Structures are given as structure tokens and as C-alpha cells.
Amino acid sequence: MAGMNRVVMHIDMDSFFAQIEERENPEIAGKPVIICVFSGRGEGIGAVSTSNYHARNQGIKAGMPCGRAKKLSPEGIYLPSRKDFYKEVSDQIMEIINRYGDAFEQVSIDEAYLEVTHGGGKDIGKAENLAIELKEEIKNRTSLNSSVGIGPNKLIAKMASAHKKPDGLCIVRPNEVNDFLGPMPVKKLYGVGKKTAGILQEDGIETIRDLRERDPLWLIEKLGKARGKKLFDYARGIDPSPVISREKEQFGRMMSFPEDTDDSEIIIFHILELGEDIISKIREKGYQFRTVTFTGITPDYISHTKSLTLDHPVSEKIDFFEVSEKLIMNYLSKKPEKLRRGGITVSNFSRPERQSSLIDY
Numbered sequence: 001m002a003g004m005n006r007v008v009m010h011i012d013m014d015s016f017f018a019q020i021e022e023r024e025n026p027e028i029a030g031k032p033v034i035i036c037v038f039s040g041r042g043e044g045i046g047a048v049s050t051s052n053y054h055a056r057n058q059g060i061k062a063g064m065p066c067g068r069a070k071k072l073s074p075e076g077i078y079l080p081s082r083k084d085f086y087k088e089v090s091d092q093i094m095e096i097i098n099r100y101g102d103a104f105e106q107v108s109i110d111e112a113y114l115e116v117t118h119g120g121g122k123d124i125g126k127a128e129n130l131a132i133e134l135k136e137e138i139k140n141r142t143s144l145n146s147s148v149g150i151g152p153n154k155l156i157a158k159m160a161s162a163h164k165k166p167d168g169l170c171i172v173r174p175n176e177v178n179d180f181l182g183p184m185p186v187k188k189l190y191g192v193g194k195k196t197a198g199i200l201q202e203d204g205i206e207t208i209r210d211l212r213e214r215d216p217l218w219l220i221e222k223l224g225k226a227r228g229k230k231l232f233d234y235a236r237g238i239d240p241s242p243v244i245s246r247e248k249e250q251f252g253r254m255m256s257f258p259e260d261t262d263d264s265e266i267i268i269f270h271i272l273e274l275g276e277d278i279i280s281k282i283r284e285k286g287y288q289f290r291t292v293t294f295t296g297i298t299p300d301y302i303s304h305t306k307s308l309t310l311d312h313p314v315s316e317k318i319d320f321f322e323v324s325e326k327l328i329m330n331y332l333s334k335k336p337e338k339l340r341r342g343g344i345t346v347s348n349f350s351r352p353e354r355q356s357s358l359i360d361y
């Protein structure tokens, strides 16, 4: 990817666990909400997992003992963490995010990276529209706010998503990277923890700009080779690390139609276009597939799917076109309503036996 302009997106949900609880209990809206994890070592000994922004304004922080939080915010609403439930909501969100990029990497329960260099990228304006659409789809389907950062790599995208929280969208173009990072306190730089920040501050380094002015050899001497080199690059907004998709069990693409439509010809036209991309990816990998799934999303974000599984694996474009067309016609005959978005996914992969072995024998 060297020399190529990348566009990377980082999505992070706002006060995730607390926001879910606010959604589930509308009566607590507007109050400080604190989610506590109890250690099992006796009642009441718990730590703050997260809190909403009202509680943060009162000085409450993740990791703080709940007892201390209660002193800071006696009127706060304290709720026990329901991790399994949050995980379900997370899965739902990740499934949405996954469809917006060329590569998708989930990094925690509420954050993920997307490489959008090809899909909507290069042109940052297109990436911006993609981000607006993604935020909107998450909001419409889960009622939750997210923050998105867009930058030329993972480091900048991540720092950008944090920059305008909550409900933020922050775009940092390659020529803006230095101005974006420069004035920030050094502890905000990704990879700088409390300890490193302390070491740097002892030597008068307050901002990322201060860090940038230091000699690389000085940094290596202070922080060790690996960390010193890394922070030298990070201070300049350099991060070549790729967005790594886990081995996928399916390949899919999703799109918004130019306008809401139930016209089968229009829908098929767009979906087959998405398919071009999917098929070339699959052929690149040497996969064959048996299942094709069509997803339709209505203007009020209800989604329906329809799948078709062949009795033998295929990999030709013509097979994909045939199956997709059949699926979409079938879908529309059962659900004749307008669609805002549509998507197509192929799955059920296998690798063909190598043909040459037949000849060898």
C-alpha cells in the first residue's frame, strides 16, 4: 500500500454500555448513569465500567471504585453491567459496519476499523457521505449514537473518532494531519500511556508538536528502540498498519439505491453491479460458493433476507447473476414494498479440487 492514498474509518460507540441502558430505560434520561461491575468479592465492591456524559461531567471515570463514584454523584443511577446483552447489541452494530468497507476489523466490543480506500474512498468527500450514512443506519436500527473518524490511516482515524465525541464525525485529510496532532497533549497520542506521558513530560514535552521536535535517537534512548521508533512515527501521523479482516465466512456488499424503489429492473441492475466486485474477490481467493443471500432494507430500516443454496458449488459470474436475479424476483413477489438499501452476500465456500491432478494421472 506504500505510496497510495488510503482512507480509513474508525467507528466508536458513545458511552456504549450506559447508552444502551438509557435506551432500555427511558425514565433515566438526563440523569447521570453509571454502569458498575461487581467483583464478586462481597456486595458493593465494584468498579465503574463506564458512565454517560452527565456522570463524566461530575468527575466519574472508568475504573473508579463505585463507592467513590457515589460520593461524586449521590443522585446518579447505578446499574449492574449486563455484558451478554451489550454483546448482542454489539453484534448487531458490527454486522452493519462490516458492510461499509473493503476490509473490516473489530477491535473491541464497541469499535471497529474500515478500510474504505476503494469502496468510497480516495475521494474523501465520498468517504464522508459513507460515514454519514453509516451513522444514520446505526442510529435508525439501534437508536444509538456513534462517533466516526476518517483519516489516511488507523492511527489518525482512531484519534479523529475520539476528537468530536459524542455523535461526532471528524475528517482529517492528509495535509491536515500535522495541524490536527500538533496542539494535542502528548498523552492523547495513541500508544502513550500514563507512564510514557510522565517520562515525556519530565523532559518538557507537553504537546505532540513538542514530541515531533525531538531527535529520534533521543526518543530511542528514553523509551527503548521499539517504542521510541513507533512514537517518532506516530507523532508525525505515520502508521502503515493494515486493516485486517478476519478470514471471512461470507462476502457481501450493501448499497443505497438512488431513490427508494420496488422496481425489480433497477434493483437487479444495482445488485449485479455490486456482484462484479464480490465475484472478482472470490475468484482471487480461489473460492467457490453455494449460497447467495439478498437483503432488502425498507425506508424505515426494516430488513428482510432471502437465500438460495445451490446443490453444487460455482464461481462463475453468470451463475451468480442467474441466482441473484431469481432471488430478487422471488423476494419482490413476496414482499412488494419499496427498498431504500439492498445487499447481496455469498457464502458456503469451498475450494475446488485442483483440475490439473486429473491430467497428471
Ligand code: TTP
Binding pocket: 012, 013, 014, 015, 016, 017, 018, 048, 049, 050, 051, 062, 063, 109, 110, 111, 165, 166
Ligand atoms: P469505550 O469505547 O472506551 O468507552 P465508552 O464507549 O463507554 O465511551 P466513549 O464515548 O468515550 O467511547 O469502551 C466501550 C465499552 O467497554 C464501555 O461502554 C464499557 C466497556 N469498558 C469497561 O468495561 N471498562 C473500561 O475500563 C473501559 C474503558 C470500557
Ligand code: MG
Binding pocket: 012, 013, 014, 015, 016, 110
Ligand atoms: Mg466507545
